[in-house]
Structures are given as C-alpha cells and as structure tokens.
Amino acid sequence: MEEEEEEAQALLAGGPHEARSGAPAASRALSAVCDPSRLAHRLLVLLLMCLLGFGSYFCYDNPAALQTQIQRDMQVNTTKFMLLYAWYSWPNVVLCFLGGFLIDRVFGIRWGTIIFTCFVCIGQVVFALGGIFNAFWLMEVGRFVFGIGGESLAVAQNTYAVSWFKGKELNLVFGLQLSMARIVSMVTRLMRPNSKQQVELRVSLSWGGVTCILSLISALALAYLDQRAERILHKEQGKTGEVIKLTDIKDFSLPLWLIFIICVCYYVVVFPFIGLGKVFFIQKFGFSSQEASAINSVVYVISAPMSPLFGFMVDKTGKNIIWVLCAVATTLVSHMMLAFTMWNPWIAMCLLGLSYSLLACALWPMVAYLVPEHQLGTAYGFMQSIQNLGLAIISIIAGIILDTRGYLVLEVFFIGCVSRDALLSVVLLYLVIMPGGGNLNYSTRQREEMKFSHTE
Structure with missing residues (x-):
C-alpha cells in the first residue's frame, strides 16, 4: 500500500512544476505517458480502445471477403453461406438487452471486456478450424460464439470511452472509433487469397484469429491501466448508463x-x-x-x-x-x-x-x-x-x-x-x-x- 501511495503522489506531483525542474525531457515525457491524468496517457488508452475492436471488425467481414473460396472449398450454396451472417445476428437479438446489464451489474467493465473479447477470439479460432478441417458446421458454431462477444464488446468499448474521455474529447473519440471500424472493414473486404488453393483460405482465416488475439491483449492492457487509474485518481469504473x-x-x-x-x-x-x-x-x-x-x-x-x-x-x-x-x-x-x-x-x-x-x-x-x-x-x-x-x-x-x-x-x-x-x-x-x-x-x-x- 505504501508503494502504491508513493506512486500516486509521484505522478500527481508532476506536471506543472515538472517543467520548471531540471528533469530531462525524456523523463518528463515518460512521466506524462504513465500519469493517467495527462493527455499522453489518455492517448495511449485511446490506442488500446481502437485495437480492442480491431479483431471483431476485421473478422465480421471475413466471410464476404472470402465468399468464392468458402463456397468452392466447402461446397455450399449461397443459402448456407449466408448462415454465417445469420448465426452472428441470432445471439444479439437477446444480448442487446443483456450486454450492458452484464457489464454494469455482473462482470464490471474490465472483466466484461476481457470475457467478451475471449468469446470473439474463441469464436474466430473455431471458425478458422472449420475452414482448416473442411467442416462448415464448425464454421457456423464459430460464428455463433463470435456473435456472443461481438456486439457486447462494442458496448464495452463505448463504456471505456465515456469513462476516460467524458467532458474532454468524447465526440472526437467516438468519431475516431467509428472511422477505425470502417477502415478495418474496408481492409477486410480488400483482402483476398492470392491463389486458388485451399491453403490460402486457411491462412486468411488464421490471420483473423491473430487480430482477435491482438484485441485480447488490448483488453488485458486496458483492464490494468483502468485499475491503475482507479487506484491513483480514485476513478470509478465505467458504467454503460443503460437502464433496461x-x-x-x-x-x-x-x-x-x-x-x-x-x-x-x-x-x-x-x-x-x-x-x-x-x-x-x-x-x-x-x-x-x-x-x-x-x-x-x-x-x-x-x-x-x-x-x-x-x-x-x-x-x-x-x-x-x-x-x-x-x-x-x-x-x-x-x-x-x-x-x-x-x-x-x-x-x-x-x-x-x-x-x-x-x-x-x-x-x-x-x-x-x-x-x-x-x-x-x-x-x-x-x-x-x-x-x-x-x-x-x-x-x-x-x-x-x-x-x-x-x-x-x-x-x-x-x-x-x-x-x-x-x-x-x-x-x-x-x-x-x-x-x-x-x-x-x-x-x-x-x-x-x-x-x-x-x-x-
């Protein structure tokens, strides 16, 4: 406890008079990045927020980018192919009501974000395994699991944004997150296998799993920084504000x-x-x-x-x-x-x-x-x-x-x-x-x- 209090005092004592001291510029910059009350630290959090949704946005459009390869290699018609989108939407018919409740009342923003990111990650891995083992039913299961986490993760992302940027740069942050989502979707749709071999489909699906792991790492880092900010600034955990x-x-x-x-x-x-x-x-x-x-x-x-x-x-x-x-x-x-x-x-x-x-x-x-x-x-x-x-x-x-x-x-x-x-x-x-x-x-x-x- 004494070490935590010393860390808080050291960080909060910086800033205005740090510039007047003889501290080196590199030291001042490092302190600004580590201080949750400073803009540099919030920019680091914003970067992690954008990366948090990267895997979900990237993998949602995986089927559309690979439609020809999936239908050919899995030997499915368009009706079955579109089930990959339907299975994503089915769980969110209910979770649109429950996602905010689970974040506010059950898990908390940190554990809620980590859990929903795990669903996204596991869902994409199962989806990719379906492509690797030529099992379309396994791809459907993966999309269902992926859907459980996808929309609720967006709620968690917005909750973090309000918690860190309310009254400051909130509108800009929401705009940046929306632009990030659209850019990632664009990149996914431009992605295509360079060969007609099934191995290219497997590689493309595996890359989707890598992006989800990146999102999981971002969720863990955000949880740590948010808990640290709560300790140093006596900041409350973010709430969705949803009353259902x-x-x-x-x-x-x-x-x-x-x-x-x-x-x-x-x-x-x-x-x-x-x-x-x-x-x-x-x-x-x-x-x-x-x-x-x-x-x-x-x-x-x-x-x-x-x-x-x-x-x-x-x-x-x-x-x-x-x-x-x-x-x-x-x-x-x-x-x-x-x-x-x-x-x-x-x-x-x-x-x-x-x-x-x-x-x-x-x-x-x-x-x-x-x-x-x-x-x-x-x-x-x-x-x-x-x-x-x-x-x-x-x-x-x-x-x-x-x-x-x-x-x-x-x-x-x-x-x-x-x-x-x-x-x-x-x-x-x-x-x-x-x-x-x-x-x-x-x-x-x-x-x-x-x-x-x-x-x-």
Whole structure:
C-alpha cells in the first residue's frame, strides 16, 4: 500500500512544476505517458480502445471477403453461406438487452471486456478450424460464439470511452472509433487469397484469429491501466448508463415503432447486399476479384470520413425526418441503378455509401426525442435487437433467393424493402408527428426555442 501511495503522489506531483525542474525531457515525457491524468496517457488508452475492436471488425467481414473460396472449398450454396451472417445476428437479438446489464451489474467493465473479447477470439479460432478441417458446421458454431462477444464488446468499448474521455474529447473519440471500424472493414473486404488453393483460405482465416488475439491483449492492457487509474485518481469504473426495463416497451409510441421499422427495413438492404456484393460485381459487370472487392468496400470507405461530417450537418440543421427521407430515397435509386442498368457501379455504390452515412446520423438520434431519458436504454436495446433479428432472417432469405432466382430478383426484393417498407414508413412518420407539432422535424433553432420555453 505504501508503494502504491508513493506512486500516486509521484505522478500527481508532476506536471506543472515538472517543467520548471531540471528533469530531462525524456523523463518528463515518460512521466506524462504513465500519469493517467495527462493527455499522453489518455492517448495511449485511446490506442488500446481502437485495437480492442480491431479483431471483431476485421473478422465480421471475413466471410464476404472470402465468399468464392468458402463456397468452392466447402461446397455450399449461397443459402448456407449466408448462415454465417445469420448465426452472428441470432445471439444479439437477446444480448442487446443483456450486454450492458452484464457489464454494469455482473462482470464490471474490465472483466466484461476481457470475457467478451475471449468469446470473439474463441469464436474466430473455431471458425478458422472449420475452414482448416473442411467442416462448415464448425464454421457456423464459430460464428455463433463470435456473435456472443461481438456486439457486447462494442458496448464495452463505448463504456471505456465515456469513462476516460467524458467532458474532454468524447465526440472526437467516438468519431475516431467509428472511422477505425470502417477502415478495418474496408481492409477486410480488400483482402483476398492470392491463389486458388485451399491453403490460402486457411491462412486468411488464421490471420483473423491473430487480430482477435491482438484485441485480447488490448483488453488485458486496458483492464490494468483502468485499475491503475482507479487506484491513483480514485476513478470509478465505467458504467454503460443503460437502464433496461422490458415493461417500458408497452409505452412506446407509434412514431417510435415506425423508427424501428425504418431501421430494420433499411439496414437489411445494406449489410446482406454487401455480404453478397463481391460475386455480384464479378458476375454482372465482369470485374476481377480485386476490383470487385474494392467497389464492394466503397460504402465503408465513404462512411469513415462522411459520418462525422453528416453528423455535424444534422446537428446544425435539424430536420431529421427530411434527412432520413433523402437517405432512403437515395438508397432506392442506388439499388435501382444496380438492378436495371449497366452504368458504372461505382456511381451507385458511392450513393449507397453517402446515404448509409446520412441515415445513421439522422435516424438514431430521433429516439432520444421520443422517449424519456430513463427509457433510452430500453429503446435503443430494442432497436438493436430487432435490427439483428431482421438481419438474421433477411440474410437467410437473400441466400435462398440468390440460389433459386438470381441476383436480379434479389435486387428487386431489396428495392421492395426500401420502397414499400422503409420509404412508406418515413412518409407515415412525417404524417403522424405533424399534428402534434412535428418535433422530429424541427430545425435546430426551433428545438432550442422549445427547450428554452420549457425552462422558463
């Protein structure tokens, strides 16, 4: 205990008068990195936070990058191939509610992060072993185990961010973490075996396991640094802030249910399409495997820089429903171009990337305008839950359609989801909220005036 107190006093005594002392620059720099109250130390923690999700983001898109090799070597059709995405989503239909609870009340942020990272690591190893031993059922088991940790690990990552950066650089940190996720997804989709031999598939899957081990090491390092900061700064463990009460669902309003429908119907035409897109661009447009991987990744390439910019734009203008309507309509145009024209698909995919980024910035914040703060955890948990349920079901349906009818019918199916379900729900949402004042579509100035009038 005396050594710990001496360490805390030595670190906290540095800083302002350290520069006035005769201490060497290298010593001062080392002290700044070791001091949890200094920016240099927080930057080290930020690096570990980004590496924490590296393995999960990299391995989630492994199947899409290796679709041709997996289907050929495992001798499975597209329906079975898409089960690799469905199995990831199934556990998260429930864990969206339980992940935050387990972190807050059972494991704590440190052990929770380590445990969820272990699930990701074990799941990817089992998935890779399925490829090595030519056992597709083992790959499915691996994706299920991987899914148990994947989404909950993202919750833990955000909890660490709030714990270390709240009131300082939090918005920048969330932006950097999102950009890191998109960049890693892009790199994964650009990855492809250089040979047609099965050994290349095995090597590619094994590399995914290496990235998960890197994430596990980062989780262990973060746990140590967080515990050390708690001891030195008397800092509390991070909390997710989620309060989940399933009984709150009965109080959800019609506009909120329409937002849930928009969320499900929109994302099911983005992620499953990207999961199957590489082969689509090879077959329809005659692209090489590398060219198809590049164009299939452009949605994530665009969303990395554009998400923060669109978020700033929506914050400044308000009018969330109008922006959601623009995003859904642009996505509809993108899928129609891909389905019915031979125009350069870069145009359609760039539009899809822009609309995907815009919708995320405009749709998700609308929940906070409709439910009180104590119900936000339940509302967002339910929204993520039905999103994963929709992705699991549509992934299977997309595989069946592709095996039996082909890509054109699949694109028509996606167009139907966007136009009949998502677009119609946006219009209904606008009509429903207008008689009551239409706060979801207020400008930022109107919202500030309304907030000011309520405080008087």
